[in-house]
Amino acid sequence: MITIAFRRFGNGIFVPHVDVLRNLNRTFRRAELDVSYSKGFVKHMKLNLTQPLPFGIADEDAYVAADVEPGDIASALTFFNESCPPFLQAKAIYRTDKNPNLAGLVTLSDYYLPAALSPEQIDRLNNLPSDYVVRQKKGDGIVERSTEGLIKSLRASSDGVSAKLAFGNVNLRVDVLAQQLNADFMTDFELTRIVRLSQSLVADGVEKTAENYLREIAAECVFLND
Amino acid sequence: MDDKLRPYRTGVEKPARYVGGEYNLPDFNKPYSVRMCLCFVDLYEVGMSNMGIQILYGVLNEAEDVRCERCFAPWIDLGKILKEKNIPLSSLETGTPLRDFDIVGFSIPYEMSYTNVLYMLDLAGIPFRAKDRGEAYPLIVGGGPASANPEPFIDFFDLFFIGEGEDIDLELCKLVEKYKGDRDKILTEAAKIDGIYVPSKCEFSDGICKTTVKKAVVKDLDRAYFPTKPLVPNIEIIHDRSVVELYRGCYAGCRFCQACYFYRPVRYREKETVKQIAERLIKTTGCEEMGLSSLSTGDYEDVVPLISELKDLTERKNVSLQIPSLRLDSFTEGLLERTKKSSLTFAPEAGTQRLRDVINKNVTDEDIKSSMAIAFRAGYTTVKLYFMLGLPTETDEDVLGIAETVRLVKQTYIETTGRKNIFINVSTAMFIPKPATPFQWAEQISGEEMYRRQNLLKSELFKIKGVHYAWHGADISVLEGVFARGDRRLSDVIETAYLSGCKFDGWSECFRYDLWMEALAKHNVKIEEYTGARDTDEALPWDFIDFGVKKSYFLSEWKKALVAKTTPPCKHRCNGCGAQSLASCRFYKEKKS
Structure with missing residues (x-):
């Protein structure tokens, strides 16, 4: 079993999650990494992708686990990147005993939301109330939702905002937050310029990034710039 | 690249249509002196499924000194933004406005995409x-x-390119490179190339072109360019698979079928070449499905061994091999081995033997029964059946005969399997007389008559359990009929229709029959002038094209049709259609004097 850490960038932000999965399938096949398949009538490559981001958000820290045992993971990283569409790039490969199930473990995501902010905006954003309310579409209507406990941290500076938000089963969508901030504070956060920087989880009572978690549990790992 | 559209992308449906960046993009750093934009007059998902686009794109980008980019028709939402914000329609690869290219080439798949040419030109300024x-x-x-x-x-x-463009587009690029800045010289020289129709350099009489233009054909398909590193779209497209083309042309000779005659002579890609291409495509695309393309794959000479060998190849790589378009008389147990038992598609086209003889569909009830029995024995429980309504000489008996054919299929299932759980999807298209076919002189029935026959069939099929019936719209079929055999007077109608709001006419949600009727009325064009029967002595607007197949051959086939006399497929006997004059035909045999 291997887990590949990859980036989705550039115009790849417009490629929907289901098509990212399709592109990963094709990349594995082109790279001749023989991932095993399900046994049903319609066979599927056994891939496990971390949870999708909202449409239009770039991702510097996505993961896909694949049921394959390449002899040499350094070569596998090279082949994978040679076989990727231009909007994807593998950053690392981790060899693990079993599927690390990151989709189930990850609870937080770090984002960067670039925008020129005034001192007043910075001040207000850095002092966001703990029960700040966002409005989001639900069905045909709009619902209000408190962000209490969903914004782990938020730090504004003159060129944008760094935020750590709940992600996974309990989730605060970064696009919803950005739109609400734009409405409330006259900020100019553009959805297509938001980047997810990392994913985090809690293991053994300690919060750690997905990358550090994988480094700890992996039997072997290789990084793009090694 | 100055991406003026970036702020608007999240507000439109499927923005990935408009960003390019696919796997296998060619090297755009190479020097070039001619720049062409290949435009497809429908959405990205439709255009990228078109093999012609992939072939032309590959041919041009592999040539020295030429750069070819792409542009697809933007859907209504983006088109509106482009217009409102005054952003010119641009290429996918570099975002270059269309008007900055040396050549803008439009690939036009069928009659109801004509307004989209104007839509794209309009957005390009x-x-x-x-x-x-x-x-x-x-x-x-x-x-x-x-x-x-x-x-x-x-x-x-x-x-205009008449016929297959992969050789002549390069010749045109060479002319543009040589005479850049002198449009008249380019057009004069282009008019000398077989397959290029330059109206400004042709002679006309009574609005009909009198200068013969020979259709362009690829002489040796086996050695012809085929894209083995095609672009792999980032989003799902209509035919989301890699494709190998088996052959062009068709030897069956169905008299309504334009593709059969237009793509003659029949030219093959040999089995070994097909296998080599397939092997390469698995590596370069990574697609989970592979398709075989031709007008009738089951008729390919080596089809059973080919499929068996391709299956060995594809199954090793977990690639699913898709086999489309099977003729009933080409269907064998060998073809079914190791295929998925989901659904099979057949096209009997007509419901009675008499009418099948009129259209030269060399299929009998016995063929239908035996092919279905093979399919049902192999485990198939769903069948799609395609028919046409409004064929020449068709009577109500023929229409009801479709229901009889469906009953025959159902009965065959019950007899073969002992069960009744069959699903039959019946689909009817309206017959549209097309140029370059033996039926080019035939009458097209009126819209009202189309509705009557559809309802007649619907009421009969309703009585059969397990049948689902779908039909092609009558209104759009009438207009297709007008434009299929139209002449130059219709350009004013097309322009008026576009300016009043018609575009994406092939999409039911966009089709505006009322606006088309207004446009026809404005220019005093009567539908019956175009859909009515044509006199065989009459000069037809497309007579100036040398299709290879002779007009006298079409005429003899038309006469045989009217007395329900069949012509055997070319593989049994060369019928001397004339296509051999353009390139070597697989089935040509010189007549002994």
Whole structure:
């Protein structure tokens, strides 16, 4: 079993999650990494992708686990990147005993939301109330939702905002937050310029990034710039 | 690249349509002296499924000194933004406005995409009519399946490719490179090339072109270019698979079928070449499905061993091999081995033997029964059946005969399997007389009559359990009929229809029959003038095209049709259609004197 850490960038932000999965399938096949398949009538490559981001958000820290045992993971990283569409790039490969199930473990995501902010905006954003309310579409209507406990941290500076938000089963969508901030504070956060920087989880009572978690549990790992 | 559209992308449906960046993009750092934009007059998902686009794109980008980019028709939402924000329609690869290219080539798949040519020209800020464009604008070129009769919309083009474009597009690029800046010289020289129709350099009499233009064909398909590193779209497209083309042309000779005659002579890609291409495509695309393309795959000479060998190859790589378009008389148990038992598609086309003889569909009830029995024994429980309504000489008995054929299929299932759980999907299209076919003189029935026959069939099929019936719209079929055999008077109608709001006419949600009727009325064009029967002595707007297949052959086939006399498929006997005059035909045999 291997887990590949990859980036989705550039115009790849417009490629929907289901098509990212399709592109990963094709990349594995082109790279001749023989991932095993399900046994049903319609066979599927056994891939496990971390949870999708909202449409239009770039991702510097996505993961896909694949049921394959390449002899040499350094070569596998090279082949994978040679076989990727231009909007994807593998950053690392981790060899693990079993599927690390990151989709189930990850609870937080770090984002960067670039925008020129005034001192007043910075001040207000850095002092966001703990029960700040966002409005989001639900069905045909709009619902209000408190962000209490969903914004782990938020730090504004003159060129944008760094935020750590709940992600996974309990989730605060970064696009919803950005739109609400734009409405409330006259900020100019553009959805297509938001980047997810990392994913985090809690293991053994300690919060750690997905990358550090994988480094700890992996039997072997290789990084793009090694 | 200056991405003026970036702020608007999240507000439109499927923005990935408009960003390019696919796997296998060619090297755009190579030097070039001619720049062409290949335009497809429908959405990205439709255009990228078109093999012709992939072939032309590959041919041009592998040539020295040529750079080819792509542009697809933007959906209504983005088109509105482009117009409102005054952002010119641009290429996918580099975001270059269309008007900055040397050549803009439109691939036009069928009649109801004509308004989209104007839609794209409009969004690009390029005048519609060739006579209104000077040296400041690119050369506007047309081509594709609609080239069997380019007359209804020829006024919008500087020149038109008749037939297969992969060789002549390069010749045109060479001319543009040599005579850049001298449009008249380019057009004069282009008119000398077989397959290029330059209306401004042709002679006309009573509005009909009198200068013969020979259809372009690829002489040796086995050695012809085929894209083994095609672009792999980032989003799901209509035919989301890698494709190998087996052969062009068709030897069956169904008299309504334009593709059968237009793509003659029959030319093959040999089995070993097909296998080599397939092997390469698995590696370079990574697609989970592979398709075989031709007008009738089951008729390929080595089809059973080919499929067996391809299966060995694809199954090793977990690639699913898809086999489309099977003729009933080409269906064998060998073809079914190791295929998925989901659904099979057949096209009996007509419901009675008499009418099948009229259209030269060399299929009998016995063929239908035996093919179905093979399929049902192999485990198939769903069948799709395609028919046509409104065929020449069709009577109500023929229409009801479709229901009888469906009953025959159902009965065969019960007899073969002992069960009744079959699903039969019946689909009917309306017959549209097409140029370059033996039925080019035939009458097309009226819209009202189309509805009557559809309802007649619907009421009969309703009585059969397990049958689902779908039909092609009558209104759109009438208009297809008008434009299929239209002439130059229709360019005004097309322009008026576009300016009043018609575009994406092939999409039911966009089709505006009322606006088309207004446009026809405005220019005093009567539908019956175009859909009525044509006199066999009458000069037809497309007579100036040398299709290879002789007009006298079409005429003899038309006469045989009227007395329900069949012509055997070319593989049994060369019928001397004339296509051999353009390139070597697989089935040509010289007549002994």
